[in-house]
Amino acid sequence: MIRHSHNISEEHSKLESYLQSNGLKLSFGRELVFQAAIGSHGHFTAEELVKLLKKQPQRVSRATVYRSLKELLEAGVIRETAFGDKHHHFEHVYDEDPHHHAQCIRCHSFIEFPDLKEDTVYRPILEKEGFKILGHEMHFYGICRKCRDRNS
Amino acid sequence: MIRHSHNISEEHSKLESYLQSNGLKLSFGRELVFQAAIGSHGHFTAEELVKLLKKQPQRVSRATVYRSLKELLEAGVIRETAFGDKHHHFEHVYDEDPHHHAQCIRCHSFIEFPDLKEDTVYRPILEKEGFKILGHEMHFYGICRKCRDRNS
DNA sequence: TTATAGATGATACACTGTCTCATTATGATC
DNA sequence: GATCATAATGAGACAGTGTATCATCTATAA
Numbered sequence: 001m002i003r004h005s006h007n008i009s010e011e012h013s014k015l016e017s018y019l020q021s022n023g024l025k026l027s028f029g030r031e032l033v034f035q036a037a038i039g040s041h042g043h044f045t046a047e048e049l050v051k052l053l054k055k056q057p058q059r060v061s062r063a064t065v066y067r068s069l070k071e072l073l074e075a076g077v078i079r080e081t082a083f084g085d086k087h088h089h090f091e092h093v094y095d096e097d098p099h100h101h102a103q104c105i106r107c108h109s110f111i112e113f114p115d116l117k118e119d120t121v122y123r124p125i126l127e128k129e130g131f132k133i134l135g136h137e138m139h140f141y142g143i144c145r146k147c148r149d150r151n152s
Numbered sequence: 153m154i155r156h157s158h159n160i161s162e163e164h165s166k167l168e169s170y171l172q173s174n175g176l177k178l179s180f181g182r183e184l185v186f187q188a189a190i191g192s193h194g195h196f197t198a199e200e201l202v203k204l205l206k207k208q209p210q211r212v213s214r215a216t217v218y219r220s221l222k223e224l225l226e227a228g229v230i231r232e233t234a235f236g237d238k239h240h241h242f243e244h245v246y247d248e249d250p251h252h253h254a255q256c257i258r259c260h261s262f263i264e265f266p267d268l269k270e271d272t273v274y275r276p277i278l279e280k281e282g283f284k285i286l287g288h289e290m291h292f293y294g295i296c297r298k299c300r301d302r303n304s
Numbered sequence: 305t306t307a308t309a310g311a312t313g314a315t316a317c318a319c320t321g322t323c324t325c326a327t328t329a330t331g332a333t334c
Numbered sequence: 335g336a337t338c339a340t341a342a343t344g345a346g347a348c349a350g351t352g353t354a355t356c357a358t359c360t361a362t363a364a
Contacts, residue, residue: 023340023341024341024342025329025330025331025340025341025342027329027330027341027342027343028329028342029342029343030342045320046320046321047319047320047321059344060343060344061343061344061345062320062321062344062345063322063323063343063344063345063346064342064343064344066320066321066322067342067343070257073257074257074295079293080257080293088320088321100274102278102281102283102285104283111278111281111283113274113277113278113281116273116274118270118271118273118274119270119290119292121268121270122252122265122268122270122290122292125265126254126263126265126292126294129254129263129297130296130297130300131254131256131263131292131294131295131296131297132294132295132296132300133254133292133293133294134257134293134294134295135292135293135294136290136291136292136293137290137291138271138274138288138289138290138291139288139289139290139291140271140274140278140283140285140287140288141231141232141285141286141287141288141289142278142283142284142285142286142287143283143284143286144282144283144284145281145282145283148282148284175309175310176310176311177310177311177361177362179310179311179312179360179361180311181311181312182311197351198351198352199350199351199352211313212312212313213312213313213314214313214314214352215312215313215314215315215353215354216311216312216313218351218352218353219311219312240351240352
């Protein structure tokens with residue numbers, strides 16, 4: 001069961017209103033980065049988009065990809081998922097069920113599980129600090145079933 | 153209220169048994185990295201330890217620091233905390249109150265807030281998957297007060 | 305003593321993300 | 335359409351992080 005709480009044009013509107021309220025324009029480069037991000041499945045990294053957008057007829061530079069990703073992030077179109085490695089990981093919000101990740105510290109595989117709104121406990125605390133929450137992620141770490149079996 | 157669920161020699165034993173079961177020796181370099189990691193407060197990055205250990209009379213190289221940190225990680229003496237930037241962050245397990253982080257996507261500063269056991273909702277789900285939970289972290293991202301004020 | 309295996313440091317390296325700057329595009333106003 | 339101000343872009347330089355290599359050193363066992 002996939003919840004279509006968002007649709008693409010809704011996401012696009014988010015971007016547009018973010019751009020407008022910051023005096024920015026919906027340029028061709030931004031549009032392409034938006035399309036690439038929305039068109040992705042699962043996670044992607046900035047560098048993956050860079051490579052992807054270098055292949056296209058209408059090429060987009062690294063600088064633009066990084067800049068646009070930051071905007072998409074602030075606009076709430078994508079969110080950052082924090083894994084323990086050196087890349088920034090993103091995933092888009094559209095058509096995704098909110099979910100979290102549990103990662104195995106041995107094989108680095110991860111499993112996803114649905115969001116159950118556990119974050120509500122913390123929201124008042126952060127808001128009191130003046131922190132504007134754009135999103136959150138639960139990150140469990142441990143040993144996955146395969147690695148446990150392998151050991152015993 | 154600080155929970156002393158661990159003590160230093162216990163952590164040291166963890167390291168020793170890890171080394172032994174992997175045919176490694178408790179060398180002077182490893183011992184120094186261990187001391188530095190355990191002696192730290194809050195988070196630290198690999199590079200911070202590198203700088204710290206370069207100042208000491210008994211100098212330790214970058215390569216050794218990175219190697220040893222990986223071992224401490226697998227031994228369970230330190231854990232990785234996932235921020236969205238390009239550094240690996242660590243913190244040691246000994247003598248720490250469980251807490252979480254909210255990070256600003258503009259200035260990368262973060263605030264900490266105490267753990268409120270929100271994870272209990274998810275534990276049954278993960279256990280059913282055969283995942284052995286070693287720990288978890290909540291990671292909020294957004295805009296901090298300073299950066300919000302700066303904009304308006 | 306010798307042999308073996310691990311430990312180390314120096315260094316080269318690849319990669320990620322940031323920054324600058326000169327150039328180009330955009331769009332509003334006249 | 336011409337002009338002007340402002341934003342957008344790409345190229346490339348750059349700094350920082352983490353990895354890999356390799357020759358040398360150390361420790362331990364035989």
